[in-house]
Structures are given as C-alpha cells and as structure tokens.
Amino acid sequence: MIKRVLLGAFLLSPSFSCAGVAPGQAIEAPLPADPPPSVANASAPQQRTRIVMLGTGTPNADPDRSGSAIAIVVDQTPYLIDCGTGLVRRAAAAQRKGIAPLAAENLRHLFITHLHSDHTLGLADLLLTPWILGRKEPLEIYGPPGTREMADHILEAYRQDINIRTSGLEGANTKGCTANVHEFQPGTIYQDANVTVRAFPVRHGSWPHAFGFRFETPDRTIVISGDTVPCQSLIENAQGCDVLIHEVYSQAGLERRPPSWQRYHSAFHTSAPQLAEIAKKVKPQLLILYHQLLWGTPEEDLLNEIRETYQGQVTSAHDLDIY
Numbered sequence: 001m002i003k004r005v006l007l008g009a010f011l012l013s014p015s016f017s018c019a020g021v022a023p024g025q026a027i028e029a030p031l032p033a034d035p036p037p038s039v040a041n042a043s044a045p046q047q048r049t050r051i052v053m054l055g056t057g058t059p060n061a062d063p064d065r066s067g068s069a070i071a072i073v074v075d076q077t078p079y080l081i082d083c084g085t086g087l088v089r090r091a092a093a094a095q096r097k098g099i100a101p102l103a104a105e106n107l108r109h110l111f112i113t114h115l116h117s118d119h120t121l122g123l124a125d126l127l128l129t130p131w132i133l134g135r136k137e138p139l140e141i142y143g144p145p146g147t148r149e150m151a152d153h154i155l156e157a158y159r160q161d162i163n164i165r166t167s168g169l170e171g172a173n174t175k176g177c178t179a180n181v182h183e184f185q186p187g188t189i190y191q192d193a194n195v196t197v198r199a200f201p202v203r204h205g206s207w208p209h210a211f212g213f214r215f216e217t218p219d220r221t222i223v224i225s226g227d228t229v230p231c232q233s234l235i236e237n238a239q240g241c242d243v244l245i246h247e248v249y250s251q252a253g254l255e256r257r258p259p260s261w262q263r264y265h266s267a268f269h270t271s272a273p274q275l276a277e278i279a280k281k282v283k284p285q286l287l288i289l290y291h292q293l294l295w296g297t298p299e300e301d302l303l304n305e306i307r308e309t310y311q312g313q314v315t316s317a318h319d320l321d322i323y
C-alpha cells in the first residue's frame with residue numbers, strides 16, 4: 001500500500017521528490033515475494049487517463065494474477081487491451097473500488113495484441129457477461145488476422161445460450177452479444193475524441209502477427225509491449241511515452257528452467273536485463289512490469305535485475321494496481 005500512495009503522489013506531481021530516494025532505488029518498502037491481489041486505490045491518480053491492471057498473469061494458473069488484461073480509462077470510457085482469464089470479474093472489482101467506468105456494460109472496446117490463449121481466454125466472458133448485465137451495443141474488437149474467426153467460433157459455440165436468453169423470459173437484447181471485428185495491420189488502428197491507438201509489430205517467436213500498442217490520450221502516452229522479444233520496432237514506437245508497460249521474465253529464473261524451455265522463452269519473451277537496455281533507449285517516465293515470469297525468483301530480485309543497469313522509475317505490477 002505504501003507503494004501505491006507514494007506512486008500516486010509521484011504521478012500527481014511531476015516535481016514530487018521521493019523523500020530523498022535516489023532514482024533507480026526502491027520508492028517503497030519491499031513487497032513480500034507472493035503478495036495477494038492488491039486493492040485498487042481509488043484515491044490515487046486523479047488524472048484524466050488511468051491505467052488499471054486487470055490481469056498481470058501468464059499461462060500459469062496463479063490465483064493472484066488473472067490472465068493478461070489492461071484497462072486504459074479516459075474520463076468515463078474504458079479501452080481494454082487483451083482479454084485473459086478473469087478480466088470481467090477483475091473489472092467488477094475495480095469498479096467496486098471506485099473505477100466506475102469499468103462497469104460491465106461499459107466494456108465495449110477491446111484491442112488484442114496477439115491470439116495466444118493467455119491473452120484471449122476471456123473473450124467468451126467479455127462477449128457474453130457484459131451483455132447479460134445490460135450491454136446493448138456490439139463489442140468492438142480490434143485484433144490481428146484470425147480474430148474474426150475466433151469471435152465467430154465462440155459465438156457459435158454459445159448459440160444455445162444466446163437463443164435461450166434472447167427468446168425466453170430474460171428478454172435479452174440481440175445486439176450486445178455480437179461483435180464488430182476489425183482485423184488490423186500496423187499503423188493507426190483507432191481514433192476518437194479520447195484516444196489515438198497505433199499498432200506496431202513485435203517479434204513473438206513463431207507468431208506471424210503479434211503487436212504492441214501506443215495509446216495517446218489528452219494527458220498521457222502509454223505503450224504496451226504485448227508479448228515480444230526485444231525488437232527495434234518497440235523502441236521506435238515507444239519514444240517519448242510517459243508509461244511503458246512491458247512483459248518480462250527473470251534471468252535468474254530462466255537459468256533454473258530446462259534447456260528446452262530456455263530456448264522457448266528466449267525466442268518468445270524478454271528478460272529483465274534485456275528490458276533494462278530497452279528502457280535506457282526509450283526513457284519512459286515510468287516502466288511498469290507485467291506478464292512477469294518469475295519461476296520462483298522473488299519479485300524484488302526481478303526489479304533488481306532491471307535496476308542493475310537502468311536507473312529510471314520502475315515498478316512491478318499486480319492485479320488491480322492503478323497508475
């Protein structure tokens with residue numbers, strides 16, 4: 001909790017000095033190795049654009065970390081990035097703690113980085129649950145090639161449920177359980193009064209289509225890596241951003257993995273020392289770690305793998321953290 005109070009103060013006031021703490025050092029008391037899901041601090045950042053970490057997890061079935069999902073909330077409008085397991089309930093938890101725009105019926109815009117299951121297992125939930133709870137508009141989905149096929153198959157799989165709910169006593173509307181799918185190529189993929197979204201390609205092993213996103217809002221620029229190895233495209237597209245949200249694995253943890261898994265992770269993901277080099281080139285005001293693969297490494301040690309060579313502000317996110 002100390003972390004979030006201090007971080008909130010830091011973000012509210014760019015001139016905030018971290019009580020004599022030098023850049024690159026901890027701005028909070030060390031967290032325990034496996035903290036429970038943190039609660040959203042509704043009194044923290046009061047800026048127009050808020051980042052809510054709905055799921056910071058990976059394919060691992062960690063009960064404290066839901067599947068990958070982030071909400072960028074601009075005033076009253078939420079924009080979701082990825083839809084891992086549990087995101088609708090995490091959004092409800094954030095709403096309960098004061099982020100009112102994350103009410104289920106407001107979950108209407110989704111941007112998918114790539115189609116790996118840990119980033120998309122919540123798509124059925126996001127298509128159906130907000131509709132059952134009152135959403136009247138289609139879900140607008142922006143995703144890589146293959147997204148339409150995935151959405152179509154999910155809706156077909158739930159055809160009996162949709163029929164019962166729309167034709168029976170529930171009297172559910174027929175629009176809120178549909179999707180408008182926009183399969184995109186790199187470039188500006190979305191724009192409205194709140195936000196401009198740019199998609200850029202990243203390198204995620206053998207995936208033919210994997211993207212990061214740059215969100216520009218009236219008061220913040222936020223870049224999300226998605227899943228990737230270090231790549232020049234991210235460094236170029238993240239220049240000048242306020243916040244870089246990046247996936248990471250612990251180098252010490254990797255060295256305890258079997259050789260076959262070491263080969264896989266090296267080809268698909270980014271180590272903490274590699275991320276430190278990326279951050280030195282991007283120079284974000286704040287680096288947020290998510291999708292952390294720790295393999296038993298204490299979270300503070302993961303942060304130290306970054307701090308060995310990167311002196312900027314860095315924090316390791318948990319579900320329901322707000323920035």
Ligand SMILES: [Zn+2]
Pocket residue numbers: 058059068116118119227291
């Ligand atoms: Zn992933």
Ligand SMILES: [Zn+2]
Pocket residue numbers: 114116204227
């Ligand atoms: Zn992935």
